[in-house]
Amino acid sequence: MTNTSWTRQHVLSLADFTVAEYDTVLQTAASFKEVLSRRTKKVPTLQGQVVTNLFFEPSTRTRSSFEIAAKRLSADTLNFTASSSSLTKGETILDTAKTYLALGTDLMVIRHREAGVPQAIATEMDRLGVKVGVLNAGDGQHEHPSQALLDLFTICTLLDRDRPRLELLSGKKIAIVGDILHSRVARSNIWSLTASGAEVHLAASPTLLPHLFADYIKNEIHKNPILNRQLFLHWQIEPALEKADFVMTLRLQKERMTQHLLPSLREYHQLFGIKRDRLQLCQPHVKILHPGPVNRGVEISSDLMDDPNFSLIQEQVTSGVAVRMALLYLMGSGKA
Amino acid sequence: MTNTSWTRQHVLSLADFTVAEYDTVLQTAASFKEVLSRRTKKVPTLQGQVVTNLFFEPSTRTRSSFEIAAKRLSADTLNFTASSSSLTKGETILDTAKTYLALGTDLMVIRHREAGVPQAIATEMDRLGVKVGVLNAGDGQHEHPSQALLDLFTICTLLDRDRPRLELLSGKKIAIVGDILHSRVARSNIWSLTASGAEVHLAASPTLLPHLFADYIKNEIHKNPILNRQLFLHWQIEPALEKADFVMTLRLQKERMTQHLLPSLREYHQLFGIKRDRLQLCQPHVKILHPGPVNRGVEISSDLMDDPNFSLIQEQVTSGVAVRMALLYLMGSGKA
């Protein structure tokens, strides 16, 4: 397992990830996926190191994924969750992070409902001159890089099991459907997928993909020289699905209804749900991804979700452990 | 440690347990009890495997017992509890279980307030063709097999420390007293104890052991050819206690009062509580069991609970770790 090309101390956003970095993550994750297929699924890589999950916003699924990834690397884990927190005692977020630093944390995995919190903590760690790595596990509506990397790994592994790499996506058509406006998962995926040379098609109702936001996204992409300009936006699902190789559907928060951003779950499913008849538009080999947890019958019909010919949803969860092992390994092994 | 006779992938109910299976659990638990008496109480048996506690209904005591059993076997553990769950996010129970499967779970320990949930999850795992073992840690008013097996182990170990086995109970009289109607502990114990050849006497008020329910239980027992027919039902405590070798008293849920199933805790203690003067009816060597946590002065008088001449309550907790190690070992080591 080589990581000579890795110099990044924190993983906060995919906006400035290089092709070499994507490929290092994909290759390292592939090695760990092999480890996970053995009977004894552990390696001693991070023995004696401490991975702390600082989850200011609760998430059983993502926390469990990081926790098991850390344990597979033989790290010790600490879990901080907001409900049991000293935040109610008036401590600032930076002070909480510094307390966990002083307790001996080597790697911090951070989730917060506000965008920018992981970046702020990483900046503070750098200012203090400490070698702690900070990993963004979802910050507000900003980014969720490990989710996009596991989506990427899931797709690339399907295309070449032994040597998953970014260039495999070149020329593929990928649709991202749903609540683009509020989705940190979409935000991170836009960076990785446009970097790969794929054609990326976003589809949502105008309330969930407003003109102003569309202009902003396009502008961001166009500013960035390493990014491909093949980003397309649609206010209907059909043009996005047409001849798509992969469809990513996003989780819908039910509170979007009370915010008058959509009329009903049923209408949402009618307009933007992934259903078997709609798949006729896609490539015959099309595969569907969803970051979970799924509202069955809303973002995707229940039967499609369970159909292994189309759904990669379970595979994504398993990929998540390998990708998070790779990230913790790459960020942690530079310490010594 | 031999487990040649073990082929069961899931432990969901004791209704169809064979004598050979009971004896395998008892013998394996006896070996682990010896491990627990050493200074270093760990064995490497499940190194690299993941035991996930999926507790949709909270229970510190039972979860801690399974967690320490898994750690003694060198497994990694994940804890899912309903309060921190994505259930509030609209995910189905089967989807939650499949997520933990995809995260790399080898053994699932499941508690849920609805009867049948562990069975449903096990059925789904079988349908998927995966080698995950599912263990029922209490489902509604249905069963709690590991509790009944630890009760059995506690009693059999008392009768023969080195070679606990089912036949030791043949001819013994065992009373089960309390809220039979709502008790999954009673349900599981009825299977194991009637299978052993003991005389089993249930005692409760008619509200907690109604005629219809009594008929149902008798019918179930009579249908089953491997089960002994020595099950007796009483609406007073005295005939159940008379010459009893063991008395199992059940936890009383305080909400039974507001449901008008009993008048008051005081009256309950008066009518069905285990008190020193009542023990005169039993064998001189009688021992008392309770699955915990105990309402002191309700199910049992406080002084009796603390009297090591009568109470096996602490011993049951310790037996629980050995029995759960045995179950996880038997279910997990067949995987390879």
Add this chain to the structure above:
Amino acid sequence: MTNTSWTRQHVLSLADFTVAEYDTVLQTAASFKEVLSRRTKKVPTLQGQVVTNLFFEPSTRTRSSFEIAAKRLSADTLNFTASSSSLTKGETILDTAKTYLALGTDLMVIRHREAGVPQAIATEMDRLGVKVGVLNAGDGQHEHPSQALLDLFTICTLLDRDRPRLELLSGKKIAIVGDILHSRVARSNIWSLTASGAEVHLAASPTLLPHLFADYIKNEIHKNPILNRQLFLHWQIEPALEKADFVMTLRLQKERMTQHLLPSLREYHQLFGIKRDRLQLCQPHVKILHPGPVNRGVEISSDLMDDPNFSLIQEQVTSGVAVRMALLYLMGSGKA
């Protein structure tokens, strides 16, 4: 690492700690601090033993500190927190502790909002004749010995990195400022610091350091022949700070305002907050301690808290892990 002088099974209070015991803790913590500076920060000392955190009052910070200390010693850990507890099920505290004993706990770390609970549990363990060690992690307004020991270690290590020992404090002036009346941290520190031969100056408003309480404290100190009589009480901060070598400021509970014990946080900061201009009164090398979590701008000004020339607050957290490793090691290794 020698611990020939250690015979104490429980650590409940510092009131009767001997100089030899303080020095054993300080020396052992110094050895563990060296371990924590290595890449692999673990020792196999408590392999196979179980450390249970019984936190009837929630505290992420202190629980995490004990948890990581236990893991560094290779112990397995169990966490019990009140919210997830069977206390709501009517079980007594002693029964909960006995359940964790029966599950195989070797060392119990106990926090409770009522003074005396750890002592009551320790007494019960002794009555049962079991070799479990009980460590008070904060009981009501009584004591918090591991916090005072980490404060002591932080100070002594600053004075002699290689050989921290109690006598280093002889003749030093130490101010303890803030809510003395309600502080278990202050209570434990008064014992250790007066035992060291330091001059200890308490400063608070009369509402937080009433005459009656002051008399009581003085009386306690005077009764104890091993304690130094150099304890001074002030109702203003200035005489306490004058030429102080160390200033300990205590956490202020915001509910003290609604209890009419102080007018406002702003006035509190004005009267008893540690601010840069006030430090002119102290020795030029003065250092500030705070048990955390800090209300920035209340007990201490925000800029001072972050100034490494004055603040030992981060250092205290790191010392906490080394000191708790020392305590668990000393209490646990006598078992065999």
